[in-house]
Amino acid sequence: MSDQLYNVAIIGRGPAGLQAAIHSGSKKAKVIVFGKPRNSGLYKARVANFCCSEDVITGKEMLEAGRKQAESFGAVFLEEDIIEAKSENNRFILVTESGGAFTFETLILAMGVARKKLQVKGEKEFVGRGVSYCVDCDATFFKGMDVAVVGNESAAAAGALALLLYARTVYLVCRKPMISDLLHERLKRSEVRILQDTWVKEIVGANEVEGLMLTNDESLKVSGVFIELGAKGAMELAANLGVVFDAETFSFIETNKKQETNIPGLYAAGDITGQPWQIAKAVGEGCTAGIEAAEYARKLADSERSRG
Numbered sequence: 001m002s003d004q005l006y007n008v009a010i011i012g013r014g015p016a017g018l019q020a021a022i023h024s025g026s027k028k029a030k031v032i033v034f035g036k037p038r039n040s041g042l043y044k045a046r047v048a049n050f051c052c053s054e055d056v057i058t059g060k061e062m063l064e065a066g067r068k069q070a071e072s073f074g075a076v077f078l079e080e081d082i083i084e085a086k087s088e089n090n091r092f093i094l095v096t097e098s099g100g101a102f103t104f105e106t107l108i109l110a111m112g113v114a115r116k117k118l119q120v121k122g123e124k125e126f127v128g129r130g131v132s133y134c135v136d137c138d139a140t141f142f143k144g145m146d147v148a149v150v151g152n153e154s155a156a157a158a159g160a161l162a163l164l165l166y167a168r169t170v171y172l173v174c175r176k177p178m179i180s181d182l183l184h185e186r187l188k189r190s191e192v193r194i195l196q197d198t199w200v201k202e203i204v205g206a207n208e209v210e211g212l213m214l215t216n217d218e219s220l221k222v223s224g225v226f227i228e229l230g231a232k233g234a235m236e237l238a239a240n241l242g243v244v245f246d247a248e249t250f251s252f253i254e255t256n257k258k259q260e261t262n263i264p265g266l267y268a269a270g271d272i273t274g275q276p277w278q279i280a281k282a283v284g285e286g287c288t289a290g291i292e293a294a295e296y297a298r299k300l301a302d303s304e305r306s307r308g
């Protein structure tokens with residue numbers, strides 16, 4: 001697949017991504033949406049305060065209805081995580097967990113925010129002292145050390161593979177891998193030590209992380225533990241693309257009223273642009289991003305046609 005088939009790509013199929021797909025599709029853009037519904041903040045919610053929803057609609061039902069609606073506007077869905085994103089020559093290149101590489105003219109980031117914590121003893125206490133939520137940010141601190149990555153999905157698998165470049169030993173602690181066959185094969189061929197059917201019971205240490213107690217009663221001596229629950233971290237993907245984050249907290253993508261980021265052709269919408277973390281805000285921004293991205297793609301096509 002390539003930019004000939006789709007001109008607007010959306011990472012994220014929560015309310016922001018779905019609304020963006022509906023509005024881009026309605027402007028006749030060729031839209032593809034990446035992501036998994038179960039990783040949306042909305043998936044487990046019972047929605048109380050979204051206009052016209054009353055207290056009868058579950059988040060899961062809303063996400064399914066949104067997908068069907070976006071499909072009716074021509075959007076195509078690929079239920080895969082993006083594990084790499086970069087921009088080259090005014091184009092955006094996305095790599096999926098199953099190894100597909102796609103090039104697009106326009107990209108909308110709608111990956112929500114990562115709220116997932118492991119919630120075990122030692123996690124809070126050792127944040128920044130061996131506990132990390134970002135392989136791309138912290139891998140270099142663990143050169144030559146033994147580390148563990150905890151998680152079942154693409155973020156954990158990709159993180160463990162990336163850590164091999166730095167750490168001496170990399171363990172992947174997972175209950176059951178929920179990743180593509182290709183990523184699974186890469187893991188099996190790599191030096192990552194997979195500890196399956198187990199989970200972290202406690203993170204132990206004195207001043208810094210010294211090890212993990214696992215639910216199968218084994219203990220693991222490690223100096224670092226990377227908690228990677230869910231998909232590849234939104235901020236890591238965004239940082240790779242070179243987007244500017246908000247100056248105050250450095251944790252949200254900065255956009256203008258058109259949902260444009262600092263990079264031409266790159267838009268962001270929903271929780272990823274900051275609070276309030278609400279569906280109403282996500283769909284509002286998704287609508288604007290969808291319209292603007294479609295318009296950007298149309299202008300680009302027009303100017304390329306006129307240049308012959």
Ligand SMILES: Cc1cc2nc3c(=O)[nH]c(=O)nc-3n(C[C@H](O)[C@H](O)[C@H](O)COP(=O)(O)OP(=O)(O)OC[C@H]3O[C@@H](n4cnc5c(N)ncnc54)[C@H](O)[C@@H]3O)c2cc1C
Pocket residue numbers: 011012013014015016017034035036037038039040041042043044045046047048049050080081082083110111112113231232233234237269270271272276277278279280282
């Ligand atoms: C328990 C709970 C209850 C809530 N109740 C309400 C409520 O009553 N009213 C309300 O207004 N809001 C509520 N919210 C908040 C609301 O769910 C969020 O504000 C909303 O879902 C944000 O939408 P979003 O599209 O920005 O992100 P999300 O809905 O979080 O969607 C993010 C999407 O990005 C995808 N993604 C992330 N990383 C990648 C990647 N690397 N590759 C591919 N895809 C990726 C995910 O798979 C997901 O599809 C609730 C949230 C929770 C957790």
